Amino acid sequence: LSPARSKDGASRGYIVPIGGAEEKVKDSTILSRFTALCGGRQARIAIISTASEIPETGRQYETVFHGLTADQVWILPFRSRAECEASQEIDKLMQATGVFFTGGNQLRLSTTLGGTAAARTLRRLNADGVHIAGTSAGGAFLPEHMIAGGEEGPTPRSDMVTLAPGLGLTNRIVVDQHFRQRDRLGRLLTALAYNPFSIGLGLDEDTAAFIAPDDTLEVLGSGSMTIVDPQDLEFSSLDSARKGEPVCLIGIRLHVLVGGASFNFRTRQARAGRTPPEKS
């Protein structure tokens, strides 16, 4: 799944995009599970708050992860490209068992971290077993192809989405967040129609995809995740559609998954989580 190469025998870390606005107080299923993955009471979590221009954003997550009994939590603000090259910041990053990207603007992430030592270190850490999560803009930034912006609406239309290179943990997924809340099916379909190679993950708020090292994914949270699988696409008119025109797409496969459901990237099979008990 990941283009980075693992050390011999090492299993890569989880990749965890979150749809934004995840529950932080009462029923913090997603953040609890992430903390447990990173070692629970031994977890050392680095928070990267670059996407946000509000200083409180990082501190809010610091409080949450402390409350979830992580052993160490620290904020790496990475406000400039120079900070992303500073060896003391990279050293701090390398202590983490898990890295968490806050929300904000994903172009702040790609323009600040892109091509720096911090980005190279993050890809290497993930290949070597460190888990990396991101919420909202932070989730969009994780893969090789990132949705940088776009328009609302359910119908794919030419030029309705802007793609940019992301962090590059994997090139097999494209993430869209606040999916139901901001009516983003059209722009996710358009993003995939450009090249039907990746699989689209449309994440509602308070919903996460936990992508395991064995290339399976489990859904957690209170919303749903829409999987758009274009592998069997028979026809696309994207190459000939004029600006703003709707795009014809024939043969898209779509799954709507809720908490507990799973998806296998190798077989491209989805499974509902809770199978009803057989009648006897």
Place this chain on the structure above:
Amino acid sequence: LSPARSKDGASRGYIVPIGGAEEKVKDSTILSRFTALCGGRQARIAIISTASEIPETGRQYETVFHGLTADQVWILPFRSRAECEASQEIDKLMQATGVFFTGGNQLRLSTTLGGTAAARTLRRLNADGVHIAGTSAGGAFLPEHMIAGGEEGPTPRSDMVTLAPGLGLTNRIVVDQHFRQRDRLGRLLTALAYNPFSIGLGLDEDTAAFIAPDDTLEVLGSGSMTIVDPQDLEFSSLDSARKGEPVCLIGIRLHVLVGGASFNFRTRQARAGRTPPEKS
């Protein structure tokens, strides 16, 4: 350079983006060199003409490569996604020592080949030593991040370029073609500003970059190639620029290279080709 993994010991093939309108008759430096690389009189060249809607395009290159004394030359039109999955077409592709993508519309390439057996086979062949060239749209399509379209002009402006996933032979370059002829510095700068990870190659017409397996590049042809290296970028305003506004970029490194000049992707050093003889 390439994210595809080579067989043990195998050296990957050359990656050869061409800026379009390369000389085909009198002084066909670029196509001659490509034929020689692929084996000269033993060369077996597959032409993929998907990008073009003009049936003559493929046949024109067939004639040229025959004239350059390649042993076998054949056209794979790949007109539909179904053809890109057909085993007899894939078998033909696997006979090639070199693959050549014609010009046309790069979105025809990404929407038709993306995610199919043909695209997977091409990445595997290149990793195993088969050379892959593309002219104009065909050159734009070769890397992981492809410029799908955009506006003219030298100044980078927010939203002036459309990126889409390409074939994925390498994620270290972004290619722009007809570079001087269509005034494309602005859109190449904008494409790189999204994430200053890749290196931009702005190829004039009748100009090619021969990217060798040792991650060096040599320029061939009658025009120039502009290298845009954003690694030392200190500041970018792309994340805050409004639609259509110019983008502030501080610290871009730029080289203009002509035939015989070279560039090393590992050291990021450029060298002029013909050093004038020392005076004695």
